[in-house]
Amino acid sequence: MGVELRDDEAAFRTMGDHDLIDSYLVYRARDTLCSVSSGDTEDYRQLLSAMNPEELGANEVAMLVTNLKALAGAVAYIDNVLHNELLSAIFKMSLWNYKPDVMDALIEFIESLATSSGKYVDDCLAMLTCQFFPPGSLPLPKILARKDGVLSRVHSSLKYIADLVPLSPVRLVPIVLDGKPQYRFNNTSTLSLVIYVENMLKLESGVLGEVVRIPMLAGVVDLLLDLDVEIGWEDIKNDSSKGIFEMELEDVDESRDDDLNDDSELPRQLSRKTLGGNSFAEKLDSLMVLTFEHLESCQVADRLIEIFDTLLESFKKTVLTAYKSKFAQFVIFYACSLDPKNCGVTFALMLEHTFFFSTNPPLLRMSAVAYLASYLSRAKFLSVFVVAGTLERLVDWCVKYVKMQDDEINPEAHRIFYSGCQAIMYLLCFRMRSMMDDPQLKPWLVRLPLESILNNKLSPLKVCLPSIVLEFLRQAKAARLFMTSEKFNFDDYLESELSREFGGMERLDMFFPFDPCLLKKSDSYIRPNFIFWSMVQPTYDDEDSSDEDVGDAFAGDNDGGMDYGIMQSLEEQHFDFAEVGSALNKMSITPKDSLLSRFGGAINQPMRMPSRIRPSTSPESL
Structure with a gap:
C-alpha cells in the first residue's frame, strides 16, 4: 500500500x-x-x-x-x-x-x-x-x-x-x-515519575476533573506514601554509636534559608545529606515539590477548599493509618498552611474527632492524637486560640476518662488515655510560653485541671515518654501551673518497664509525625510555616530565672509540689544535672539507654538526652 x-x-x-x-x-x-x-x-x-x-x-x-x-x-x-x-x-x-x-x-x-x-x-x-x-x-x-x-x-x-x-x-x-511506574523493580528515573504525576495533576485540574479528581489526587498521595515507606530507618541513621536519629536541623541558621545546599551547616549526626544518595528520597522530594506547586495553583484559582476534602479523605485512608510514614504527611500540612482558617482548622478537627470517636480502633485513635499534637505544636500559621481550644477539649476528655476508672496503672489497658496525656504534655512543651504570655490565656491555662489527669492512680507520668514528661514538668514548674502543695507520686520518671510497655520498638504510641522535614527541596516550602524547637522560648527561660531556679523546679517546695524523688532518680542513674539541664534546653525526647544494647552502643555509658525532638524517626517512637 x-x-x-x-x-x-x-x-x-x-x-x-x-x-x-x-x-x-x-x-x-x-x-x-x-x-x-x-x-x-x-x-x-x-x-x-x-x-x-x-x-x-x-x-x-x-x-x-x-x-x-x-x-x-x-x-x-x-x-x-x-x-x-x-x-x-x-x-x-x-x-x-x-x-x-x-x-x-x-x-x-x-x-x-x-x-x-x-x-x-x-x-x-x-x-x-x-x-x-x-x-x-x-x-x-x-x-x-x-x-x-x-x-x-x-x-x-x-x-x-x-x-x-x-x-x-x-x-x-x-x-x-x-500504569504507575514500577519504580521498585526497575531504574525508573525521577524525571519519569515527575512527568507521570504532573499529568495526573493536570487531569485533576483539567476539564475531566469533575470525574477523575478524587482518584487522581488519591493516586498521587498513594504514590507519595509508597515512596515514603521505601525509605528505611537505616537510610536515615548515620552513626548509631552516637545515639540513633539525633538531629538538630532547626539549628540551621535561618538567615541562610535560601542556601539549603550547604550541608556543612547541618548537624553531623543526622542531616539531609544522609538521604542524599537515596533514590527513593530523591524521587519523593521531587514529587512532593510538584504537589506543593499544584496546591499553590489551586489556591490561586480559588479552588483549594474544593480539593482539600478529597485530600483529607485520602490522608485518613492512607497516611494516617500508615506504619512508618516519614514525609508524605507534609502535603496536608502544606495545604493547611495555604488556608489556615479553613483547611488548617478542618484538619485539626478531623484528627480531634478521630481520637474522640470511641468506636475507632485504638491504634487509629493513638495515631490521630499524635498527629494532632505534632500538628498543633509545629504549625506556625495556627492561632494560639485554636490550639488552646483543642487543648481544652483534650484535657476535658482525659478528666472524664479518669473519673470513670477505678483501675491502677496499666499501659496496655489505658493506652489511649496515655496517648492523650502524652499529646497534651508534648503540645504544652511547644505552646506553654505563648499561652502564658497572653493575658487572656494565662489565667485559663492555670485553671486547666492538668494535675488531676497527671497525678492519679493511672500514673501517666510514669508511663509516657520520659523526656517529654521531664521537659513538661520543668516548664510547668516554672510557669507555676500546679499551685497546690500536694506532691506528685512520681519518683521514677526516667525510662522504665512501664514506659517501654506503653511504647516499645514496634508501636505507634509515641509517634510525632510533623518533626522537621529532612527532604531538602520540600523543606524550603515547609520551613516558613514551621515551628522549630529553637524558636520556642520555654517558660523557664525568663530573664529573672537563674540556674538555681531551674534546679529548684525539681525540688518539692510549697509552690510547685514537685517530688524531690525526681532529683534522686537522676542521681541514681549517674546523671550530671548540669549536663541534663543543658540537654533539656535543646528539648530532648528520646533517651538512649533503652536502645544502646540493640544498636551497638555501650550499655554502661550514662544516658544522655538527644539533641532535639525526633520521636517520629526513632524506633522507640514506633
Whole structure:
C-alpha cells in the first residue's frame, strides 16, 4: 500500500485536487484492509513495513504521515483480529520519537479509532496515557524540548474522546492508576515519575476533573506514601554509636534559608545529606515539590477548599493509618498552611474527632492524637486560640476518662488515655510560653485541671515518654501551673518497664509525625510555616530565672509540689544535672539507654538526652 499510495498521490497533486487525493488514499486504505480477509496480504505487508521503517528519513516520515491519515479515514474497516499486527505497531508508537507532523497524524488516527467503536476505547486511552512516560533512550534535552508539545496533544485528545465518548473518563481512571511506574523493580528515573504525576495533576485540574479528581489526587498521595515507606530507618541513621536519629536541623541558621545546599551547616549526626544518595528520597522530594506547586495553583484559582476534602479523605485512608510514614504527611500540612482558617482548622478537627470517636480502633485513635499534637505544636500559621481550644477539649476528655476508672496503672489497658496525656504534655512543651504570655490565656491555662489527669492512680507520668514528661514538668514548674502543695507520686520518671510497655520498638504510641522535614527541596516550602524547637522560648527561660531556679523546679517546695524523688532518680542513674539541664534546653525526647544494647552502643555509658525532638524517626517512637 505504502509505495503505490505515494505514486498515486503525486499524480493527483498535479491536478490540485487535495480532497480527491484524500478520498483516494482512504479508498486504498480500505481496500488494503479488506484484502486481508480474502488472503491477499501483499499491500497489507507493505503497510506494516511502512509503519515500522528501519530508518526515519524524510521519505519514511512522509509515508508514515500519509498512511496514518489514510487509516484515520478507514477505521471502520479495521478488525482487531485480522489487523492485530497493525494495531499493535501503532499502539507501540511514542509521540516523543516524532516531529509535529507525525504526532498530529498519529493523534488523528487514535481519536478516529476511539470514537468509531467502543471496543477500541480502552486501547486508545492506554496508548495516550503511555505518553506520560518519555522513552528511556531519549536524551534529556530532547525530552525537555518535546515535553509540552507531546503532553498538550495528549490532553487535548483525551478531551476530544471524552466529548464524544462520555464514559471514557471513567474508563481512563484505572488505566492511569494501573500504569504507575514500577519504580521498585526497575531504574525508573525521577524525571519519569515527575512527568507521570504532573499529568495526573493536570487531569485533576483539567476539564475531566469533575470525574477523575478524587482518584487522581488519591493516586498521587498513594504514590507519595509508597515512596515514603521505601525509605528505611537505616537510610536515615548515620552513626548509631552516637545515639540513633539525633538531629538538630532547626539549628540551621535561618538567615541562610535560601542556601539549603550547604550541608556543612547541618548537624553531623543526622542531616539531609544522609538521604542524599537515596533514590527513593530523591524521587519523593521531587514529587512532593510538584504537589506543593499544584496546591499553590489551586489556591490561586480559588479552588483549594474544593480539593482539600478529597485530600483529607485520602490522608485518613492512607497516611494516617500508615506504619512508618516519614514525609508524605507534609502535603496536608502544606495545604493547611495555604488556608489556615479553613483547611488548617478542618484538619485539626478531623484528627480531634478521630481520637474522640470511641468506636475507632485504638491504634487509629493513638495515631490521630499524635498527629494532632505534632500538628498543633509545629504549625506556625495556627492561632494560639485554636490550639488552646483543642487543648481544652483534650484535657476535658482525659478528666472524664479518669473519673470513670477505678483501675491502677496499666499501659496496655489505658493506652489511649496515655496517648492523650502524652499529646497534651508534648503540645504544652511547644505552646506553654505563648499561652502564658497572653493575658487572656494565662489565667485559663492555670485553671486547666492538668494535675488531676497527671497525678492519679493511672500514673501517666510514669508511663509516657520520659523526656517529654521531664521537659513538661520543668516548664510547668516554672510557669507555676500546679499551685497546690500536694506532691506528685512520681519518683521514677526516667525510662522504665512501664514506659517501654506503653511504647516499645514496634508501636505507634509515641509517634510525632510533623518533626522537621529532612527532604531538602520540600523543606524550603515547609520551613516558613514551621515551628522549630529553637524558636520556642520555654517558660523557664525568663530573664529573672537563674540556674538555681531551674534546679529548684525539681525540688518539692510549697509552690510547685514537685517530688524531690525526681532529683534522686537522676542521681541514681549517674546523671550530671548540669549536663541534663543543658540537654533539656535543646528539648530532648528520646533517651538512649533503652536502645544502646540493640544498636551497638555501650550499655554502661550514662544516658544522655538527644539533641532535639525526633520521636517520629526513632524506633522507640514506633
